[in-house]
Amino acid sequence: MPQPDPATSADTGAPTEAVAPAEAVAPLMRGVAVLHRLTEANGVLSLSALERATGLARSTVDRIVATLARMGYVRLDGRDAILTPRVMELGNAYLAALRLPALLSARADGLADELDESVSLAVADRDGIRFIHQATRRRAMSLSFRIGDLLPAERTAPGPLFATEWTDEEWHSWRTRRTTDPQNHNFPTVPPSPQSRRNDRDDDAEEDEEEAFARRTAGAASTDYALDDQLIEPGLVAVSVPVRDPRTARIACVANVVSHTSRHTAASLRETLLPRLRAAVSAMEDDLRQASPPHPGPPPAGLATWTGASKQELGREFVESLARGLTVLTAFGEGRAELTLTEVAKATGLARATARRALITYEHLGLVTPTPHRTFALTPRVLALGFPPLSRTSLPRIAAPHMATLADEIQETTSLAVLTERGDEIQYTARATASHVMSVDITVGTRLPAHGTSMGRILVPKTGDAPPPYALTDEELEQGVRAIAVPIHDRTGQVIAALNAATHVARRTTEECVHVLLPALLSTASHIETDLHTASRFTRFPLT
Ligand code: PHB
Numbered sequence: 001m002p003q004p005d006p007a008t009s010a011d012t013g014a015p016t017e018a019v020a021p022a023e024a025v026a027p028l029m030r031g032v033a034v035l036h037r038l039t040e041a042n043g044v045l046s047l048s049a050l051e052r053a054t055g056l057a058r059s060t061v062d063r064i065v066a067t068l069a070r071m072g073y074v075r076l077d078g079r080d081a082i083l084t085p086r087v088m089e090l091g092n093a094y095l096a097a098l099r100l101p102a103l104l105s106a107r108a109d110g111l112a113d114e115l116d117e118s119v120s121l122a123v124a125d126r127d128g129i130r131f132i133h134q135a136t137r138r139r140a141m142s143l144s145f146r147i148g149d150l151l152p153a154e155r156t157a158p159g160p161l162f163a164t165e166w167t168d169e170e171w172h173s174w175r176t177r178r179t180t181d182p183q184n185h186n187f188p189t190v191p192p193s194p195q196s197r198r199n200d201r202d203d204d205a206e207e208d209e210e211e212a213f214a215r216r217t218a219g220a221a222s223t224d225y226a227l228d229d230q231l232i233e234p235g236l237v238a239v240s241v242p243v244r245d246p247r248t249a250r251i252a253c254v255a256n257v258v259s260h261t262s263r264h265t266a267a268s269l270r271e272t273l274l275p276r277l278r279a280a281v282s283a284m285e286d287d288l289r290q291a292s293p294p295h296p297g298p299p300p301a302g303l304a305t306w307t308g309a310s311k312q313e314l315g316r317e318f319v320e321s322l323a324r325g326l327t328v329l330t331a332f333g334e335g336r337a338e339l340t341l342t343e344v345a346k347a348t349g350l351a352r353a354t355a356r357r358a359l360i361t362y363e364h365l366g367l368v369t370p371t372p373h374r375t376f377a378l379t380p381r382v383l384a385l386g387f388p389p390l391s392r393t394s395l396p397r398i399a400a401p402h403m404a405t406l407a408d409e410i411q412e413t414t415s416l417a418v419l420t421e422r423g424d425e426i427q428y429t430a431r432a433t434a435s436h437v438m439s440v441d442i443t444v445g446t447r448l449p450a451h452g453t454s455m456g457r458i459l460v461p462k463t464g465d466a467p468p469p470y471a472l473t474d475e476e477l478e479q480g481v482r483a484i485a486v487p488i489h490d491r492t493g494q495v496i497a498a499l500n501a502a503t504h505v506a507r508r509t510t511e512e513c514v515h516v517l518l519p520a521l522l523s524t525a526s527h528i529e530t531d532l533h534t535a536s537r538f539t540r541f542p543l544t
Contacts, residue, residue, distance in 0.1 A: 011036055011150060011384040024361040027064070028325035030056060032365055034064050035087070035385045038074070040188050043083040043389035050081060066317040070310050071326065073386070075401060083386045085398055085531035090329050091148060091387035094378040095538045096297070097337035098123070100253050101133050103291050104243065104284050105538075108255065109135045111280040115273055118144060118258040121243075124162040124251070125380040126366075127153050127174040128187070132253060132380070133538075139260070147391045147539055148383035149189045154178075154213040157228035157240035158254035160220040163213070165251060178210065189388070191233050225274055229266035237261060239269040241281045246289040255281050296335030303327040304349030324350055325358040329367070329382060338375035391539040395488075395497060396430035396444075398535060399528045403432035403499070406524040410434070410517055412501045412508075414524075415442065416488070417455040418543050425449055426456045429497070429544045452477035454485035455498035467495045470518055472510065480505050484513045486521045491533045496543055499525050 068074040112135035121133040153159030331347035362368035416430040450456030457471035485500035
């Protein structure tokens with residue numbers, strides 16, 4: 001399949017888009033391009049692949065990646081640049097400002113449980129739709145999209161609903177996009193359009209498709225729902241209903257029930273599930289009506305000082321204008337959905353002129369939009385900066401790189417475990433071994449009784465007790481093995497896993513375990529928790 005031309009991807013603007021304004025910050029545009037390319041590549045690209053994909057010089061790629069690594073958005077593993085969970089703070093800023101996931105996701109999840117089908121929420125993104133929530137049922141025979149994925153409006157059920165609100169200008173840009181990209185190559189997450197695949201140069205077929213979408217839009221306008229009968233791929237069917245903003249009566253987002261032809265036809269979706277979807281949507285609209293005002297969180301602290309210090313330390317390798325520009329996106333959030341230039345400057349600690357140029361750059365890139373109230377707001381496209389690949393993660397995947405660093409540092413084996421459903425045994429979920437060290441041979445998946453293990457004591461505290469800050473076991477389960485474990489907490493403060501280091505009695509005394517291993521374990525646990533809390537703010541993923 002031909003690769004999308006990096007210069008024409010839907011997430012970086014059509015080729016006809018205006019040239020960058022003179023005040024746009026070039027390093028910030030390059031940094032954003034690197035994040036886009038990494039996202040499209042599912043989160044990993046070698047530096048040389050990045051060089052090819054962006055068309056940038058290798059030295060520029062190196063400096064951008066070094067800067068993104070310093071910000072904690074990317075890590076380097078050999079020759080690969082890999083997106084890290086921290087980059088999700090950009091998408092989180094958009095989702096928090098939007099508030100819809102916080103207000104509506106519980107209803108969407110409830111509906112998915114009730115129907116035993118996947119339920120999603122999508123917003124309009126120019127002539128596409130972008131997912132802001134997914135309550136996915138794991139099944140064979142179904143492709144499911146991730147939070148942040150962008151689909152062409154005409155191949156979805158929400159598309160015609162959003163198109164009922166399009167202006168002539170928006171219809172015009174949709175037609176232009178259809179002409180320049182008939183096969184949807186600019187939407188890397190959807191299979192190429194089957195119609196166009198059948199006959200590339202069939203103008204009549206093209207016209208039919210345009211008419212079909214106009215017809216579906218007219219239908220959506222009169223019925224207030226829409227269907228997707230296998231427009232994305234064979235077997236995939238969906239029914240959608242708009243969730244209206246109670247203040248403006250405009251569509252805030254669209255709720256979708258997604259199924260497979262092995263369970264439902266498009267017609268049976270409409271007959272059996274549409275009424276229940278409508279009921280859920282009307283409850284969602286009540287929730288929006290009754291929502292209390294947002295609680296503005298604190299603006300990011302001390303970022304401008306931080307970028308200055310990093311520049312001092314890294315010199316040429318640190319692209320300060322990129323780091324400063326990226327902090328502008330994190331100024332937005334819950335209760336901070338629309339900010340004036342002055343507010344952005346104040347929240348980030350940037351000079352007004354610097355904040356202004358960053359906003360001009362983002363407006364050009366379609367990541368920020370001016371509002372009628374002389375303020376700026378983030379657009380859904382911010383989700384294309386790393387969110388989709390990272391939204392399908394797991395605790396072991398989040399922990400793995402931190403555990404590898406720890407194992408290297410302490411030269412001991414480190415493991416992660418959770419409590420099983422039985423409640424009296426633990427299961428190993430991740431492991432990192434130090435090179436050249438003879439290690440206790442326990443593989444991922446192993447179950448052990450909780451009582452004799454350091455991690456078990458963290459996960460099953462004695463009745464009535466709060467989980468201990470750490471637990472040490474001395475040759476209890478196995479002779480010669482000494483282990484020390486610390487808790488991993490979720491966003492609410494609950495202990496959800498334990499991290500340990502295991503050593504041999506001959507290698508470390510009990511005192512050494514407490515004075516050397518414990519501080520390293522606590523610091524690693526805190527790094528894992530930071531990533532976990534960022535990644536789990538708007539997405540659900542397994543702990544195993
Ligand atoms: C989805 O949530 O995966 C979905 C929603 C609407 C569609 C297709 C897929 O039309």
